[in-house]
Amino acid sequence: MSRFSLVRSAPAPTPAALAAPPPVAPPAARVESKPKSPARDAGLDLRLRLHAKLIEELDLAKLDKLDEAELRRQVLGQVTEFARIERMALNARELEALGASIYDEMVGLGPIEPLLKDDSINDILINGPYQVYIERRGELELTPIRFRDNDHLLRIVNRIVAAVGRRIDESQPMVDARLPDGSRVNAAIPPVAIDGCSVSIRKFSKKPLTLEKLVEFGAMTQSMSDFLYGAVRSRVSTVISGGTGSGKTTLLNALSSAISEGERLITIEDAAELQLQQPHVVRMETRPPNIEGKGEIRQRELVKNALRMRPDRVILGEVRSEEAFDMLQAMNTGHEGSMATIHSNNPREAISRLEQMVAMGGLNIGADAVRHQIAAAVGLVVQVMRLSDGKRKVTHVTEITGMEGQVVQMQDIFVFNRTHTGPDGEVFGEFRATGLRPRCLDEMIRRGIPYDTANFDPSKVLG
Template identity: 65%
Template sequence: MTSRFSTLQNRDARPQRPAEAAPATHAVVIPTTRKPLPAKPEAAPAKNANKVLDARVRIHRLLLEEINLVALERLPKDEMRRQVHEFVSEKTRQERMAINTAELNALVDDIVDEMVGLGPLEPLLKDPDINDILINGHQNCFVEKHGKLQQVHIPFKDEAHLLRIVNKIVAAVGRRVDESQPMVDARMLDGSRFNAAIRPVGVDGPLVSIRKFSKNKLGLHKLVEFGAITQNMAEVLAAAVHARKTTIISGGTGTGKTTMLNALSAFIPEDERLITIEDAAELQLQQPHVARMETRPANIEGHGELKQRDLVKNALRMRPDRVILGECRGEEAFDMLQAMNTGHEGSMATIHANTPRDAISRLEQMLGMTGMPMTVQSIRSQIASAIDIIVQLTRLSDGKRKVTSVAEVTGMEGDVIQMQEIFRFVRTGMEADGKILGYYEATGIRPRFLEDLRAMGIEFPGKYFEPGRPQV
């Protein structure tokens, strides 16, 4: 009797794995439960922003003069807020500041955020609908909401105020940024990815990019619900990952590569030892045996830098079953491919590229960066023997993120790497509101790795791969 990955299991919510071994066939189940959406924080009206900002500066100055801030900052946040509220209420009466209750509460929130948080960034960091925060100088800020960029007002007093917030972020994670080292890349305390460039690199002032860390990990079942991938495609990829097919996730910036890597990694068996390597630790693997490593920049004397290649080499000495590389972008590609070719099948990585063929070309370029005497044919042979599947992600013009191609690497013919596309997204047009129209289809090619899946008791109906058949 045949079996298949007829449903996809949400590994976050599943019970502990029983002691008995699983049967030869494998099934994965998609739950239908939905988490309630968190409430959106209310923002102060834009027209009152300047008045609240002026009041905040005056009150904050009085706080510095009259209150023991060290003692205040040691209090629990609720108690601190209560005392700040009392102080602000009293001072606004004494100073005869004409502000209403809503403005008073906003002022208290701003001051507390400035003291123990990240000032004007706090409301944006708390907004669950915002994915990216992009600041081009203290007067120019954009956020990405629902896949679209929009300009917002952030009440930084001046460039020095923004720079203080930048320094507060990097100091908290043991990094530094100044004129001698004007660029910094770091992981914030909440896991968000942070990048900043200050003068002289930032011509108009500090440039800040924050990719927010999602506390709610999106499983593959959620990506199916959102239309980023079809059920059939998800089942095939989940089975391939389970069966140790080496997978590269390709896409441009902001296409959801890390999200897809997280989702697919849920189907790695729990009895395997996994080692992750990232610049800023973002992956949220749920298996019990995960060793996480993170790169490190050089210190002020220029020493102590740890590159991804150093960590990949070290990972291979740590008895991994699989190595998962957050982003492959340089000479570490050589060591990663070596690992994939020498007993670490099923390893995974992401790469910046616009098509599966471009991903192969980029890997060739990365191997050339090692400076090792390798012929083009030798480089391509390494790639062809190491990689099984390339999953291509694209962010469409309407902001939606989709898997636009799933391709299998089948080997070499002459000195050319051979690939065959299994699934693809076909665009058919655009609606008046800019929404992209299209559908998923199979190309009619049955992937060669189905034989390996069959050996593990996993089979898929032929209709999954019928040409021109709209995928569900």
């Protein structure tokens, strides 16, 4: 054992010591609604025992000085030695897989690390230690992956939130965080989560989807993509509306490719997940209160501060509250082309939600004045939807044209009409233009951005 440079000098563990499982407290009584603990997984127990033994044996003070390849080599060497002592009949591939799982347990996210590396998985949903679901191609699947117990899962959750300077405990049992690749994490622990830790991970592609890819996947047509590209490039302020998991952030990332590289962008998010494609981006993130209930920094304070940082455009990951007013102010005062996402089911509802969020600020502003602000600030509302078959579609591209009386006037430019559903649940439909010519087309022409007006013909199916 002394031949490993990171191992403290200590007597070699005996097979009996490794085989003996750690003492486990008797499980508390569960109510009928809770999932029952499955039978013990011998492989999981072995990995956890080896992990505990490695933590005892390795000199943790030296771990930070090693690169990933060297640390993996050291872990694999230790696993090989333990397998020899245990007389485990493992071939080279099985030893390598066991070493990788132990490494993931030490510095990664344990059992779910392989799921994070699988690019075909969109969401990882953990309902307590014994139930892990994934979403792949719009369908939920139950996986055989599990954690040993709730403490094992809680250790992984703490590793996630500590990496971004946040905390989760009984006094603050819910948290939003992110992984190094930008994937969004939401976690809730007891006493809020009754059946153990609940974790939802929304993964993001390592390579952000482009407009071309969205067209290829059928989320929109090429003519719609060209129009949105031209509108963003000509500094039309845009709100992307949709439900949870509909693809709002993905579309926002894709539309950012239309922004000139010479512009200064400031992004503001609760948990940083945007992957803009420009070189001049300043990223800002909210901060929750500390253990004393102080130090909270909300989106509204960040928007106000961003306006003092000489931005060309301000991009909000999601508008949720009173920061909506400051966003509208920015769009009306020299920061045209700013963008944001909002939760709503259709473009008209998105406008109503903006009104409600401005009212949340407690400002003494009449409803008519707020609507005039919205009509003057927002140029386009792009509605995205996740259909029943799991596919994402841009269902409306809607232009705000001004006020008529006390009503914000809107006109649809492109729509997706669902026609029927196939026997296997696949949704069919067609993209069409409404025949209305958008007002922002004149600005696109003035800026030298060509667009074929034949795409506005309502008699033909687009794409």
